[in-house]
Amino acid sequence: MSQSFLDQVAHYARGRVAPEATAWSIGAAPEPALYQEAASLGLLGMEVPEAQGGRGFGFATRAAALEVLAGADFGFAMSLVNTHNIALRLCAPGLEGAAERYLPALLSGRMQACTALTEPGTGSDFAAIGTTARRGAEGWVLNGEKAWIINGRHAGLAVVYAQCAELGDSSGIGAFLVDLTAPGVTRYAIDSAFAQTSLGTGGFHLSGVTLPDEAMVAAPGTAFKAILQEINAARTYVAAMCDGMVQAALDSAAAYGAERCSFGKPLNAIARWQAELEAAQAALAQARAATRQAVEQVAEGADAQLAAAEAKIGSVTCAQTHLPRLLQLMGAEGLRPEHPFTRHIAAAQIAGFTDGATNILKDRVARLTARKET
Numbered sequence: 001m002s003q004s005f006l007d008q009v010a011h012y013a014r015g016r017v018a019p020e021a022t023a024w025s026i027g028a029a030p031e032p033a034l035y036q037e038a039a040s041l042g043l044l045g046m047e048v049p050e051a052q053g054g055r056g057f058g059f060a061t062r063a064a065a066l067e068v069l070a071g072a073d074f075g076f077a078m079s080l081v082n083t084h085n086i087a088l089r090l091c092a093p094g095l096e097g098a099a100e101r102y103l104p105a106l107l108s109g110r111m112q113a114c115t116a117l118t119e120p121g122t123g124s125d126f127a128a129i130g131t132t133a134r135r136g137a138e139g140w141v142l143n144g145e146k147a148w149i150i151n152g153r154h155a156g157l158a159v160v161y162a163q164c165a166e167l168g169d170s171s172g173i174g175a176f177l178v179d180l181t182a183p184g185v186t187r188y189a190i191d192s193a194f195a196q197t198s199l200g201t202g203g204f205h206l207s208g209v210t211l212p213d214e215a216m217v218a219a220p221g222t223a224f225k226a227i228l229q230e231i232n233a234a235r236t237y238v239a240a241m242c243d244g245m246v247q248a249a250l251d252s253a254a255a256y257g258a259e260r261c262s263f264g265k266p267l268n269a270i271a272r273w274q275a276e277l278e279a280a281q282a283a284l285a286q287a288r289a290a291t292r293q294a295v296e297q298v299a300e301g302a303d304a305q306l307a308a309a310e311a312k313i314g315s316v317t318c319a320q321t322h323l324p325r326l327l328q329l330m331g332a333e334g335l336r337p338e339h340p341f342t343r344h345i346a347a348a349q350i351a352g353f354t355d356g357a358t359n360i361l362k363d364r365v366a367r368l369t370a371r372k373e374t
């Protein structure tokens, strides 16, 4: 891992992202300059090879950087890594043309990108997607709608999964590189009481979007399997990001508990108050151990299906359980946007959906464990 890079990321997270994030929980959106600063640190090209303009770090560095960034704001970290992931994908052999066209904008923070599987009608059941890709006279023609996509409201580029054969046939799903400013694409924002601005959550309609043959980045028969592989890395860094949020909340609560007095003594001198804090510390240590194992397996290129699913379940559950309890330790003060608690609580709920909802992952862990035991 590159410690000097991680130190720079920690400085940026604390000094630039955390202060700006205060306003994101009440509706403001990140300034473009913040993406450009992230770009100049190399956050948009962490694993992109140096020969292609990136930093060339390994997966462990990506996970550690995202953990630190999520401690400041999960949504912003997710937005950056989703752009990063498309930049990395463009470095694959055969995509030289697309890399030449889009990499400079992606790596400099001028363009955001997204990966679009989910639709209004289907999320967990990915094989049931209804967006279609059909051969036309001038190439592929895409029709459909994608929803709940990170960066979906402002991304310039997407990898879109679409059905090239009969609906419901998982082996018929292909992936296409789509310019989201092209004719036939209409982007929209999705807002909710959980602020979605730093995630850039949105969706888009695709109406007769015509693409050349080379826009297909994963052919039917390979796309479904490929996404299941890639998702292990995503589950693992989401686990690390949840760990980062719990750590940030612990730090804030510990600092407050040392200074705030109640009934004549600091909060941290009250046994029940301190026990809650220690319970969160213990749960985080356990979650971190599972995350570390998954990071190692993904970094080595091993089959990380089980470790990644277990890490994500453990870290999401730790965050969903302990962030509200840590907020409780703060009293009303914890509700102020200057503190990360409410943003992180919302983000932990979102983490429970993205890259495999918790229930689905629990079933997967049960199946994989049973298979290992037979």
Ligand SMILES: Cc1cc2nc3c(=O)[nH]c(=O)nc-3n(C[C@H](O)[C@H](O)[C@H](O)COP(=O)(O)OP(=O)(O)OC[C@H]3O[C@@H](n4cnc5c(N)ncnc54)[C@H](O)[C@@H]3O)c2cc1C
Residues within 6 Å of the ligand: 082, 114, 115, 116, 117, 118, 122, 123, 124, 125, 147, 148, 149, 150, 151, 199, 201, 350, 353, 354, 355, 356, 357, 358, 359, 360, 363
């Ligand atoms: C803020 C945000 C950002 C997102 N970003 C992206 C993105 O960038 N790209 C993208 O493609 N998608 C994205 N998603 C979508 C996310 O991947 C889906 O929310 C997820 O796949 C779950 O699908 P769903 O929400 O349609 O829930 P559903 O599939 O409708 O499921 C509803 C509930 O039922 C449970 N459930 C469903 N089927 C089963 C089953 N067989 N067994 C047990 N339980 C089951 C689920 O666990 C869930 O709790 C994002 C979602 C959110 C909220």
